[in-house]
Amino acid sequence: MEEITAAELLADPPTPYVRWELADDPVTRGWRYGDALVVEVARTHQGCHRHPGTTWVATGPAPSLSPLLEGLARVEAAPDRLSLEDVGITPPWPQEVLGRWTWMWSDRLPPPPAVPVVEVADDAAIDALLDAGNPTSWDRPGNRTAEAWLGVEQQGRLVAVGSITRRGSGVGHLQGVTVHPDLRGRGLGVAVSAALTTRAQASGPGVATLGVYTANTPAVRTYERLGYRAPHRFLSGPVRPATGS
Structure with a gap:
C-alpha cells in the first residue's frame, strides 16, 4: 500500500475521475494498491451534494480494492462518508448506502x-x-x-x-x-x-461529465449513445464505524 500526497495526485491525476471531478474539492491525500485507488477529500460544507467531513472515493477492481480498504482500516480512522466502486465487495465499516450512481464523461x-x-x-x-x-x-x-x-x-x-x-x-x-x-x-x-x-x-x-442514478437504465443508455463512457459506478453514503473502533 502506497500513500500519495495531494500534490502528487493533482499534478498527475491517475484516473479521469480524479482529473475532472475532484478538482473543486480539497483533496488531502490518497493510497494506491495494485490497480485500486482511494482518495481522501476533506469537505467542510454541505449542499450541492458536498457533505461535511471526510469522504473517501474508492475505485478499482475487487482483487486490489478489497485488500487496500482492509489495510487502511487497520491504520486509519474511518471516513465520514464513502463512495465505493460497485465491484461486489463489502467495506470494512458498516456503510449506509444512500445513492447508487454512475459517473460518466465524454470528449x-x-x-x-x-x-x-x-x-x-x-x-x-x-x-x-x-x-x-x-x-x-x-x-x-x-x-x-x-x-x-x-x-x-x-x-x-x-x-x-x-x-x-x-x-x-x-x-x-x-x-x-x-x-x-x-x-x-x-x-x-x-x-x-x-x-x-x-x-x-x-x-x-x-470534456463533459455527469452523474446519473445507476438504476436509470434508459438515461445511462442515452448518454452512452451520445458518446459518454461510464468508468465508475458508485455506492455512496455515510460510514458507521464499528463499536470500539
Whole structure:
C-alpha cells in the first residue's frame, strides 16, 4: 500500500475521475494498491451534494480494492462518508448506502439535437418544470451555480431543461436534465443532453461529465449513445464505524 500526497495526485491525476471531478474539492491525500485507488477529500460544507467531513472515493477492481480498504482500516480512522466502486465487495465499516450512481464523461462531440434547444432565463419556468418532473433536484436557478440552462419550448411552454456547471478543472458538468412527465419518450431529454454536451465541450478541456442514478437504465443508455463512457459506478453514503473502533 502506497500513500500519495495531494500534490502528487493533482499534478498527475491517475484516473479521469480524479482529473475532472475532484478538482473543486480539497483533496488531502490518497493510497494506491495494485490497480485500486482511494482518495481522501476533506469537505467542510454541505449542499450541492458536498457533505461535511471526510469522504473517501474508492475505485478499482475487487482483487486490489478489497485488500487496500482492509489495510487502511487497520491504520486509519474511518471516513465520514464513502463512495465505493460497485465491484461486489463489502467495506470494512458498516456503510449506509444512500445513492447508487454512475459517473460518466465524454470528449466526443454528440450528434446535433433533433429539435431546437434554446438558452432559458426564466427561473420560474425552470422551477415549475423541475417541480413537475424532477422535484428532488437540488440543482435550481436560485443556486446561481449554473453557467447556463438550456431547454426545449413547445407552444410557449418549457417542456425540457437541463444545466451546465463549470468545474474547477474546466469541464462542463451536466445537471438537472428534466422532461415534463407528459412528454417523456419523445426524444426531448436526448435533445437537451446533446445540446448541453456540445455547450460543455465548447470551452475548457473539451470534456463533459455527469452523474446519473445507476438504476436509470434508459438515461445511462442515452448518454452512452451520445458518446459518454461510464468508468465508475458508485455506492455512496455515510460510514458507521464499528463499536470500539
